[in-house]
Amino acid sequence: METKEIEKLCQRCKQSYSDSSNDASSCRFHPSFFVCRRHDDQKRYYELKPDDPPYAAKFYDCCGAEDPNAPGCVTSPHISYDD
Structure with missing residues (x-):
């Protein structure tokens, strides 16, 4: 009898996956928020x-x-x- 893997949903990227296909590079995400600030000099960010x-x-x-x-x-x- 074949056991079917349970599909899970990733909290970060919202993709479904199984434990057997989950490795160190499976999930690609941004660890921070999409923000609205000016960044005219690329060194300092302002509200x-x-x-x-x-x-x-x-x-x-x-x-x-x-x-x-x-x-x-x-x-x-x-x-x-x-998890």
Whole structure:
């Protein structure tokens, strides 16, 4: 009799996975939030104020990617909601 693996849902990337396919690089995610601050000099990040100029950008706080659909900048094993 064949045992069927239980599919789990990853907390970070929201993909389904099984324990047998879960390795150190299975999950790709951003460890920080997508934020809205200006980062004009790439060294300091500022909170947006009402008078801020229109070049204020939205980006991931962890890696600076400005596309909200950018692939994650960190990999690790998946983490289940059941773990």
